[in-house]
Amino acid sequence: MKEFIIRNKPVFVIAVITIVIFVSIIILAQNTTTIKPNLRKIENVDLISSHTYKKGPINPKVTLVEFSDFQCPACRSFHPVLVQISDKYKKDLQLAYRNFPLPQHENAKLAAIAAQAAGSQGKFWEYADLLYNNQDSLKKDDLIKYAETAGMNVEQFKKDIEDNTFAAQVEDDMRLGNQIGVNSTPTLILNNIVMEFGNVDEFETQVIEAIKNAGGNINQDSGNETTDSEKQTTSSFKQDVKGIVPSADVVTIEYTKDGFVPNNLKLTLGQRVKFINNTDKEISIQQLIKKYDFFYSPKVLGSKEEFEFTLTEPDLWTFKEASVRHYGSIFVSKEN
Template identity: 30%
Template sequence: MRTVTKPLLITAIVLIVVVVVGLVAFLVTRAQAPDPASASVSRADSHVLDDAGGDAVTVVEFLDFECEACGAYYPVVEELREKYAGQITYVIRYFPLPGHVNSTHSAVAAEAAARQGRFEDMYHRLFETQAEWGESQESKAELFRTYAVDLGLDMAAYDAAVADPATARRVRTDFDEGRALGVGSTPTFFVNGRPLTIERWNDLELAIQAAL
C-alpha cells in the first residue's frame, strides 16, 4: 500500500507546485502589463521620425527589426514618408517578437543609438541589413555594435547604454503597452490612434489619405 501511495503523493505535490508556479507567473505578468484603459498609442518618449505639427495625421508603427514583414514594408513606409512629408507625423515603437533571437538585441541597439540622437540612422541600418542577420539563431549584438562604429557613435556611451538595464526596460515598455493596445504581430499601424488592419500594400496610404 505504501509503495503505491508514495508515487501518487509525489505526483500530486509536483502538480500542485506546477499550478502554483504557473499562477504566480500569470499574476506577475498581469501585474506588470499596462492597464488597457491607460495604454497610449504614442508617448512623450516615443521616437518620432517626422513631426509635421499638431494638425498632422499621426502614424504609429509597432515594429520588430528582425520581422521579415516589417523589412518588406520598410521601403513602402519610406516612400510614404517622402510622399506625405509635412502632412504626417511618423512614430516608431518597439515590439520585439519573442520568436526572434535578435529582435530585442536590435531594438536595444536602436535605443542605444537614440541616446545619442541617432535613432533614425540605426533604424535605417538595421532594416537595410536585415537579410544579413535576420533569422539567425545566435546573438548578433556584436554585429550591431559594428553598425554603431560605422555610424560614428561614441562607443563608450553606446556600450554603456547597451549594458544599462534601463535600455532593455525602455524596449519592454513599448512591447507591454503594445500588447495592452491589442498588438499581436508586426508591423502594426495606428493612424490617428486607430488600429489599422493591413490586407493590401496600399492600405496604409489609403488610411493616410482618408485621415487627410
C-alpha cells in the same frame, strides 16, 4: 405507393428542408451588401511616450504609430514603404516607432535596445535603416559595428546597450503592445485606429483619407521626381556637386546574385562611387533615404552597366535593389 411515402417520409422532409435552406442562402447572398470590417479603435491610451522616436511635424494632423520588430521579415519589407510615405506627407504625417520584438526572434530584443541607445545619440532612424538592411546579422558585435557605421560614439554605445534604462524602454513598449492587443508585426495604428489593408495602395489610401479628414494637404511635391522618359544614361549624366571637390579615386559597389558587395561602407563627402551590375539581368537601384534627385526614380542598370556619382550629402544613405531584398548603405562623414 402510399406505404412507400409513409415509410420514407423522414427522408422527404429532410430533402425539403435542405432545398429551402439552399434557396434561402442564394437569396441572401444576392441581396447582401458588402460590409466593411469594424476597425478597432484604441481608446484611453497614450500611444506615444517620452522615449518614442518620431519623424514628421511636431504638431501633426495625422499620427501613424508602428509596432515593429527589427528581425521580422515583413517589417523589413514594409520599412521602405513607411519611409516613402512619411517623406511624401511629411508636412502633415508624423511616424512614431514602438518596439515589439517577437519571442521567436532571438536577436530582436537586443536590436531594439541598441536602436533606443542609438536614439540617445540622435541616430535612431539612421540606425533603424542599418538594422533592417542587415536583418540576418543582428548579434552584439554586429550592432556595435553598425554604431560605428552610423558615426556614433561607439564606447558610449557599448555602455548604453548594457544599461537597464534602454532595456526598460523596450519593455515599456512591449507592455503597451500587449495591453492594446498587438500580436503580430508590423502593426500600424493610424490616429488610434488599428489599420487593416491588403496592399500598399490601400495603405496609402487610408493615410490620404486621414490627412484629408484632418484638413491636411495631400499634394506631394513632385518637382524633383524623374519620369522614365527622363532617365539619364551613365554617359549623359551630369551631377551638381554643390562646390564639393570629387575624389580622384572611385569606390566600386558591385551588384551580384547575392546582393551589393560591399553592402555597408563608411566614406567621406566628395567620394566618387560606382555601381556595377555584374549579373546577367537588368537591375533597379532604389534609394530608401531620399537624398539624391537622380535616384528619385529607381536607377536602371543593364547587365555589366555602370553608374558613377559623387557623394554630396552627409550622414546615412540607404538603397536596395527594387525587385528583391538586397540592401546597402553608405555613411558619409564630413571629414576623413
